[in-house]
Amino acid sequence: HRPHPGRARVSDGSERNIVQQSPAGGCTATQCLLLLLVLLLLTVRNEDENRAGKKSQDTKLETIPNCEACTKPTVDEMRLWAQSFDKLMKNPAGRNVFREFLRTEYSEENMLFWLACEDLKKEINKAVIEEKARLIYEDYISILSPKEVSLDSRVREVINRKMQEPTPHTFEDAQLQIYTLMHRDSYPRFLNSSIYKNLIQTGSRSSSES
Numbered sequence: 001h002r003p004h005p006g007r008a009r010v011s012d013g014s015e016r017n018i019v020q021q022s023p024a025g026g027c028t029a030t031q032c033l034l035l036l037l038v039l040l041l042l043t044v045r046n047e048d049e050n051r052a053g054k055k056s057q058d059t060k061l062e063t064i065p066n067c068e069a070c071t072k073p074t075v076d077e078m079r080l081w082a083q084s085f086d087k088l089m090k091n092p093a094g095r096n097v098f099r100e101f102l103r104t105e106y107s108e109e110n111m112l113f114w115l116a117c118e119d120l121k122k123e124i125n126k127a128v129i130e131e132k133a134r135l136i137y138e139d140y141i142s143i144l145s146p147k148e149v150s151l152d153s154r155v156r157e158v159i160n161r162k163m164q165e166p167t168p169h170t171f172e173d174a175q176l177q178i179y180t181l182m183h184r185d186s187y188p189r190f191l192n193s194s195i196y197k198n199l200i201q202t203g204s205r206s207s208s209e210s
Contacts, residue, residue: 072093073091073199074203077091077093077094078199081097081191082196085182085187095111097196097199098190099111101186101189105189107186109140109148109149110178110182110186111182112139112147113139113140113171113175114175114179116136116140117171120133120136121168123168124168129167133166133171134163137163141156149174149178150178152177158174159173
């Protein structure tokens with residue numbers, strides 16, 4: 001009788017399974033199937049890693065709240081912001097409004113870096129300090145980061161030395177430099193911005209109506 005498909009008759013009259021070869025000396029059907037499965041698994045794994053990497057990158061230091069103060073600042077508070085940069089930065093609502101302004105100038109990373117340094121100073125656990133210092137370096141100091149802050153070479157050298165044994169004050173010089181940059185460069189423009197002026201006008205109007 002004729003052998004079943006996929007089987008062949010051998011000399012002893014019995015039938016055995018065979019795997020047909022693909023043309024031109026290519027892989028067997030089984031090998032091709034295995035290759036496809038491997039490629040599929042690699043593709044799925046790469047997609048998972050990319051998603052995980054993106055999530056990790058997005059959440060590295062984004063635990064800093066988008067809004068430090070949920071309470072609405074008073075007109076008196078807002079007017080204090082114009083008296084000095086220190087008063088603005090010491091006020092949570094002021095920092096939040098200033099951060100929104102920096103975002104319009106594409107320099108929000110300066111405030112994010114400053115806040116991250118303030119957060120680092122509060123830590124006492126060595127392992128946490130090392131981890132947070134590493135994340136700050138990757139997010140704001142590394143030249144490969146899209147959020148790299150502008151620092152001079154001297155400060156960068158100091159940071160690179162201190163990163164061998166990070167402390168809560170590893171970025172102290174850099175934080176001061178960025179603070180000074182925001183004070184001299186961004187703060188005057190903030191006081192003349194529509195964001196600040198509209199806040200004052202709206203607050204004054206609300207006060208007079210009440």
